[in-house]
Amino acid sequence: MGTDKETRINYSDNISDNKPIIIRRCTLEDLEAVIDVNERELPEDYPYFFYKSILDNYPESFLVACDDTGKVIGYIMWRVEKTPAIHSLKLINKGHLVSIAVLKDFRRLGVATALLNNSMKSVKKHKIHEFVLEVRVSNYSAINLYKKFNFTTNSIKDRYYRDGENAYFMTLKP
Ligand code: ACO
Numbered sequence: 231m232g233t234d235k236e237t238r239i240n241y242s243d244n245i246s247d248n249k250p251i252i253i254r255r256c257t258l259e260d261l262e263a264v265i266d267v268n269e270r271e272l273p274e275d276y277p278y279f280f281y282k283s284i285l286d287n288y289p290e291s292f293l294v295a296c297d298d299t300g301k302v303i304g305y306i307m308w309r310v311e312k313t314p315a316i317h318s319l320k321l322i323n324k325g326h327l328v329s330i331a332v333l334k335d336f337r338r339l340g341v342a343t344a345l346l347n348n349s350m351k352s353v354k355k356h357k358i359h360e361f362v363l364e365v366r367v368s369n370y371s372a373i374n375l376y377k378k379f380n381f382t383t384n385s386i387k388d389r390y391y392r393d394g395e396n397a398y399f400m401t402l403k404p
């Protein structure tokens with residue numbers, strides 16, 4: 231698909247340094263680093279083949295953020311799911327946010343915002359009916375981030391996580 235250009239984000243509000251962060255598509259070579267970020271920052275981890283299948287199927291919305299040395303400091307991945315529409319046999323597409331994370335040292339700089347903005351454009355091209363995601367009810371930062379994008383809480387998924395915590399099921403019409 232067309233342009234594969236990188237996005238550079240600059241931090242006017244970041245006093246300590248203003249080194250650029252690059253947002254670009256994930257490659258096969260990035261997967262180990264993506265898994266490393268996931269394992270550091272989230273309790274949910276997935277096997278390698280899971281990341282690989284997301285990359286194979288939805289490469290245009292699997293993005294990484296890299297620091298000035300090229301190190302992966304964040305990622306986002308989506309998949310598109312076909313589900314039956316309510317009251318109809320018609321199948322509709324939903325853009326499901328599978329996972330997003332940013333390393334602690336790079337938080338609150340707008341990296342997640344840039345990852346979401348850039349990837350949602352690509353997900354939209356699948357003619358999706360809505361964006362959906364689950365988030366731990368205790369995950370204040372992520373819930374705030376999603377609210378900033380106008381996601382709203384559709385329902386609570388009881389004991390959604392292995393440790394028994396509930397999830398908010400949040401949705402957004404594109
Ligand atoms: N406290 C309150 N609000 C926050 C916080 C925080 N610590 N961090 C982010 N936000 C909200 C704010 O509204 C913020 O806007 P503002 O800075 O203008 O106030 C907005 O999110 C955007 O912040 P970004 O700088 O773009 O977000 P960041 O790059 O720091 O990443 C993220 C946010 C991904 C939630 C990060 O904290 C993280 O990696 N957490 C651990 C992993 C995680 O929880 N991922 C989501 C799991 S759910 C899922 O993947 C479907």
Ligand code: ZN
Nearest residue numbers: 327328363364
């Ligand atoms: Zn999910």
